[in-house]
Amino acid sequence: MRADAQKNYCLLLAVAREVVTEHGADASMRDIARRAGVGLATLLRHFPTRETLFEALLRDNLEALTHKAGELETSSPPDEALVSWFRVGVAFVNSYSGVVALMASAHADPDSALYAPCKAVRSAGARLLHSAQAEGTARPDMDADDLFALMSALGWLAGQPGFAPRGEHLFHIITGAILTNHAGNAIKKAT
Amino acid sequence: MRADAQKNYCLLLAVAREVVTEHGADASMRDIARRAGVGLATLLRHFPTRETLFEALLRDNLEALTHKAGELETSSPPDEALVSWFRVGVAFVNSYSGVVALMASAHADPDSALYAPCKAVRSAGARLLHSAQAEGTARPDMDADDLFALMSALGWLAGQPGFAPRGEHLFHIITGAILTNHAGNAIKKAT
DNA sequence: ACCTGAACACCGTTCAAGT
DNA sequence: ACCTGAACACCGTTCAAGT
Numbered sequence: 001m002r003a004d005a006q007k008n009y010c011l012l013l014a015v016a017r018e019v020v021t022e023h024g025a026d027a028s029m030r031d032i033a034r035r036a037g038v039g040l041a042t043l044l045r046h047f048p049t050r051e052t053l054f055e056a057l058l059r060d061n062l063e064a065l066t067h068k069a070g071e072l073e074t075s076s077p078p079d080e081a082l083v084s085w086f087r088v089g090v091a092f093v094n095s096y097s098g099v100v101a102l103m104a105s106a107h108a109d110p111d112s113a114l115y116a117p118c119k120a121v122r123s124a125g126a127r128l129l130h131s132a133q134a135e136g137t138a139r140p141d142m143d144a145d146d147l148f149a150l151m152s153a154l155g156w157l158a159g160q161p162g163f164a165p166r167g168e169h170l171f172h173i174i175t176g177a178i179l180t181n182h183a184g185n186a187i188k189k190a191t
Numbered sequence: 192m193r194a195d196a197q198k199n200y201c202l203l204l205a206v207a208r209e210v211v212t213e214h215g216a217d218a219s220m221r222d223i224a225r226r227a228g229v230g231l232a233t234l235l236r237h238f239p240t241r242e243t244l245f246e247a248l249l250r251d252n253l254e255a256l257t258h259k260a261g262e263l264e265t266s267s268p269p270d271e272a273l274v275s276w277f278r279v280g281v282a283f284v285n286s287y288s289g290v291v292a293l294m295a296s297a298h299a300d301p302d303s304a305l306y307a308p309c310k311a312v313r314s315a316g317a318r319l320l321h322s323a324q325a326e327g328t329a330r331p332d333m334d335a336d337d338l339f340a341l342m343s344a345l346g347w348l349a350g351q352p353g354f355a356p357r358g359e360h361l362f363h364i365i366t367g368a369i370l371t372n373h374a375g376n377a378i379k380k381a382t
Numbered sequence: 383a384c385c386t387g388a389a390c391a392c393c394g395t396t397c398a399a400g401t
Numbered sequence: 402a403c404c405t406g407a408a409c410a411c412c413g414t415t416c417a418a419g420t
Contacts, residue, residue, distance in 0.1 A: 001383095002383060002384065004383095004384070004385085005383075005384060005385090008384090008385085028411085028413090029412085029413065030411085030412065030413075031412095039385060039387070040386090040413080040414095041385075041386065041387085041414090041415080042384080042386075044415090045385085101351075104351045105351065105352065105353065107353045108351070108352045108353025108354075109353075139364075141360075142364065145354075145357060146360065146361060146364070149348055149354045149357055150361070152351070152354070153344040153347060153348050156347050157340055157343070157344050160292075160295045160296065160299070160343070161296065161299045162295060162296065162298045162300075163295065163299075163336075163340045166336060166337060166340055169332075169337065170337060170340055173330075173333065173337065173341075173368050174365070174368060177364050177365060177367055178364075192402095193402060195402095195403070195404085196402075196404090199403090199404085219393065219394090220393085220394065221392085221393065221394075222393095229404085229405095230404060230405045231394080231406095232396085232397085232404075232405065232406085233403080233404055233405075235394080236403085236404085
């Protein structure tokens with residue numbers, strides 16, 4: 001990669017982050033190029049699709065999310081680890097408005113640049129889920145895709161202006177459905 | 192309304208239904224006008240916003256959904272009525288791909304043409320929910336907006352290609368969280 | 383190698399001009 | 402009253418022409 005190309009790459013990524021923060025995941029590519037003071041075609045060659053742009057934009061955060069699962073696995077009991085990670089996942093998936101739709105469709109499309117990172121996240125969740133299921137604290141009739149789907153659904157809800165205020169409560173309701181100890185999974189936080 | 196205007200109105204509605212079936216809720220307005228053999232401006236005056244078009248397009252179905260609640264209220268015990276209606280609601284909200292996002296945002300925007308119909312649906316669900324709560328078969332820490340949100344979330348999930356196959360199972364998980372009789376709400380169908 | 387500008391086929395909005 | 406065509410400001414894609 002030539003020096004000027006490298007510089008443009010970084011510049012575009014920084015500007016994209018800014019624009020996407022303002023306008024969400026379906027921000028105008030043209031706008032990003034314009035603000036970066038670069039030809040639209042230049043942006044499009046660095047990132048031929050919206051997915052490749054977001055793959056670069058979210059890479060670090062997606063890796064952190066995947067890593068977080070392993071961390072919680074050793075530091076917390078399985079059910080707590082699962083819920084804590086689920087919460088982090090919901091928050092991430094909603095970090096940029098509209099990104100959840102991108103990830104949901106990437107999850108089903110092996111050609112998407114976001115497919116691999118999504119799969120990694122899914123696998124990380126799977127491990128936590130299986131631990132909790134083995135322990136008997138998570139419902140057994142659920143798999144990693146269900147977990148990913150529910151995470152996406154909560155992320156989507158939190159991104160809808162009308163539902164956002166209820167996000168925390170809906171999170172509580174859904175995690176309550178995932179865990180099996182209906183007795184007191186609400187208060188279970190500092191045990 | 193003049194005769195030709197009336198004719199155009201009906202024609203546009205029919206064509207719109209067709210195009211939306213093919214391309215989902217964010218179909219091109221221009222395309223609808225084109226297929227109807229009418230100027231774009233004509234479509235836009237009959238339906239100044241996408242919401243007004245969908246208000247007309249969904250009116251009958253939304254009324255049917257609202258009506259269905261009252262019907263179930265008298266024909267079934269509260270918990271069954273709630274779940275049955277919830278199922279119909281999820282199916283409806285997913286009748287046209289992408290319509291769920293339209294409804295979710297209309298739900299929070301009193302200026303939207305879809306605001307009133309959404310409110311009616313919400314209220315219809317509220318009655319069923321309250322009956323079940325009074326009976327003790329639905330969790331008490333939930334209100335009509337939560338129900339509407341969960342219905343929307345399931346509709347959204349069903350609209351995502353990757354999650355659609357799991358729709359029924361996710362429906363089961365979420366209704367399990369709404370009802371309180373965790374013992375056997377799965378099999379409870381023909382009692 | 384890498385970048386650019388322009389042409390292209392789209393989109394929804396707006397409005398003066400027609401019947 | 403109602404409709405139309407065109408102008409406008411956008412969008413992403415593509416590619417020949419420049420350095």
